[in-house]
Amino acid sequence: MEEHWKNNDKADLQKSLTPMQYEVTQNNGTEPPFRNEFWDHEEEGIYVDIVSGKPLFSSRDKYDAGCGWPSFTKPIEDLEVIEKMDTTHGMVRTEVRSKTADSHLGHVFDDGPGPNGLRYCINSAALKFIPKGELAKQGYAKYEKLFS
Structure with a gap:
């Protein structure tokens, strides 16, 4: 796996991420629905944390929830995705963050398909x-088995 995570400081991250990537991952921002890179992306592969490179989700667990953001039924590895209570915007939600880089990823809801009923x-x-x-080639060979 690409090991480029070096516990980057905020100044380094501002240089290496786009303004939207920085706003979302570092300031708990939210990008616009239906106007983002992966909401309707259908290619097979894995999605990794833009900051740490750690694997998060598989395209095999991605589905169209109609919400305008990429939605997944489960993470690839539970240990890299952590959940925290989020009480911003007058709501109680469950925020999803990456463990290694502490990147804000989004939220998890209990209205998804499948046996666990979750929508990441x-x-x-x-x-x-x-x-x-x-x-x-990019160091994620152990995840090829997800697509055999």
Whole structure:
């Protein structure tokens, strides 16, 4: 796996991320629905944290929830996705963050399909996509098994 996570400080991150990526991951922002990179992306592969490169979600668990953001039924590895109570905007929600980089990813809701009934509603700006055919080349060979 790409090991580029170096516990970047805010100044380094502002230089390496787009303004939207920085706003979402570092300031708990939200990108516009239906006007983001991955909301309707259908290629096979994995989605990793834009800051740490740690694997988060598989395209096999992605579905169209009609909300305008990429939605997933579960993370690839539960240990890298942490949940926190979010009481901003006059609501009580469950925020989803990456464990390694502490990046804000989005929120998880209990209105999803499948046996666990969860919908991980994630900002595209928090993600980098690694196509199935590039997994080994980019250091994510162990995730090729998800697509066999």
